[in-house]
Amino acid sequence: MRHLNHDNIVKLLESTESKNLYYIILELVPGGNIFDQILRLTYFSENLSRHVINQVTQALDYLHEECGIIHRDLKPENILFSPIPFVPKDGFTAHGRSDRKEEEGEFIPGIGSGGIGRIKVADFGFSKKMVWDRRATTPCGTADYMAPEIVQNEEYSKEVDIWALGCVLYTMLCGFHPFNYKSSQKMAEKVVCGQYSFLSPWWDNISGSAKDLVFSLLITDPAERFTIKEAQAHPWMNIDRRISSAAVRQDEANVISGD
Numbered sequence: 001m002r003h004l005n006h007d008n009i010v011k012l013l014e015s016t017e018s019k020n021l022y023y024i025i026l027e028l029v030p031g032g033n034i035f036d037q038i039l040r041l042t043y044f045s046e047n048l049s050r051h052v053i054n055q056v057t058q059a060l061d062y063l064h065e066e067c068g069i070i071h072r073d074l075k076p077e078n079i080l081f082s083p084i085p086f087v088p089k090d091g092f093t094a095h096g097r098s099d100r101k102e103e104e105g106e107f108i109p110g111i112g113s114g115g116i117g118r119i120k121v122a123d124f125g126f127s128k129k130m131v132w133d134r135r136a137t138t139p140c141g142t143a144d145y146m147a148p149e150i151v152q153n154e155e156y157s158k159e160v161d162i163w164a165l166g167c168v169l170y171t172m173l174c175g176f177h178p179f180n181y182k183s184s185q186k187m188a189e190k191v192v193c194g195q196y197s198f199l200s201p202w203w204d205n206i207s208g209s210a211k212d213l214v215f216s217l218l219i220t221d222p223a224e225r226f227t228i229k230e231a232q233a234h235p236w237m238n239i240d241r242r243i244s245s246a247a248v249r250q251d252e253a254n255v256i257s258g259d
Contacts, residue, residue, distance in 0.1 A: 004067065008059035010080060010122040029120045031083040034172070035076035041114055042100050043175035043202070046210055047107040047240075048114055052079065053169050054237060055119035060165065061228045063127075064158045070136065072126040074164035075145045076171060084117035109240040130157065143184060144177055148192045148220045159222035165231070166217025173210060174202040178218065194220035209236040 002012045011027040034052060038044065044052070056079060063069040071078075087106040104114035111117060126140045135155035139146075147163035149156040170178040178196035181187040190196065196218065198211055213236045219225040231237065 004063075004069075004124075006059055006062045008055045008119055008121060009062070010120045026122070027120070029080035029082060029122070031081040031116065033077050033122075034079040034081065034116075034119075034168075037081070037114065037116060038076060038172060038175060041102050041104060044114070044172040045104055045107065046173065046207060046236075047109075048104055048112065048116065049169060049172040049210075050237060050239065051107070051109075051112050052081075052116070052119055052172060053165070054232075054240075056121060056165060056168070057228055057232050057237070059119075059121040060161055061232065063121075064161070064228060068130050068132065069124075070128050070130055070158050071121065071124065071161050071164075072128060072136075073123060073141045073145070074121070074161055074168065075142050076168055078121065078123040079168070080120045080122050081112075081116045082118045082120070083115050084112050086115055087113070132157065143187070144179065146191065147222070148194065149222055151188050151191050156222065159225050162217055162225050162228065162231070163222075166214055169210075169217065170196070170214050173206055173214070174199070176202075178214075192220070194218060207236070209234075209239075213237070 002015070004012070010029060012024060013027060014025040016023050056074070060071065060074075063071060087108070089103065089106040107113035128136055128138075130136065135157055137155055139150050139153060141150065141160070141164070145164040145167045147156065147160040150160055167178055179187045179190045181190065198206070198214075203211070213226075213231065213234045216226040216234070217231065226234075
């Protein structure tokens with residue numbers, strides 16, 4: 001972990017050991033974790049969800065493509081953030097999904113909302129350095145976010161992080177997990193089959209594009225599942241960039257017309 005150097009990954013500052021224990025000193029990320037923020041806000045808007053997922057994909061792209069590392073325990077509890085000031089938004093509504101929805105405030109592209117700013121992926125206790133022509137075999141991670149190939153004790157590779165990313169995105173958008181079962185056996189059966197749904201009313205106002213990305217990340221066959229590059233190129237992931245480009249073009253048009 002000492003060699004990891006990315007803006008969206010928690011930095012290891014120092015490590016030492018005694019006769020019986022290892023000690024590590026990590027970068028302080030004072031905002032806390034995304035799981036607690038889902039509990040606080042009930043669910044995230046598409047803008048805030050995109051803000052988080054975009055940064056997580058940048059971290060995973062770095063881990064997979066530059067470092068040859070699988071995280072193997074991606075979940076909201078292991079996604080930390082730096083806090084930003086809250087900017088109130090006029091005309092807030094919860095869109096009928098929950099009377100308990102807390103206001104996120106004004107979303108600022110590239111900055112965030114709801115007090116959530118820069119994202120940092122943390123906890124590399126289950127991570128593994130890989131050579132991509134080989135496969136991992138050890139079942140590990142958090143059960144709710146394990147890919148079907150891990151659940152079935154099959155060999156696996158970096159695609160398991162993509163599955164976990166899909167579970168994280170689903171959870172942020174609606175406030176609960178796609179495979180939300182008390183029985184671990186029942187949950188495992190549903191994961192293996194990829195059997196989940198976009199339940200009403202929680203998903204009624206979520207865009208088709210967001211649902212399409214979730215679907216593409218939660219494909220049971222790892223060979224058909226989205227890659228990180230495909231996720232980053234998905235239209236839903238690039239809405240902020242298109243809006244920014246349109247605003248720039250409008251500003252240029254105003255200058256030319258003298259408005």
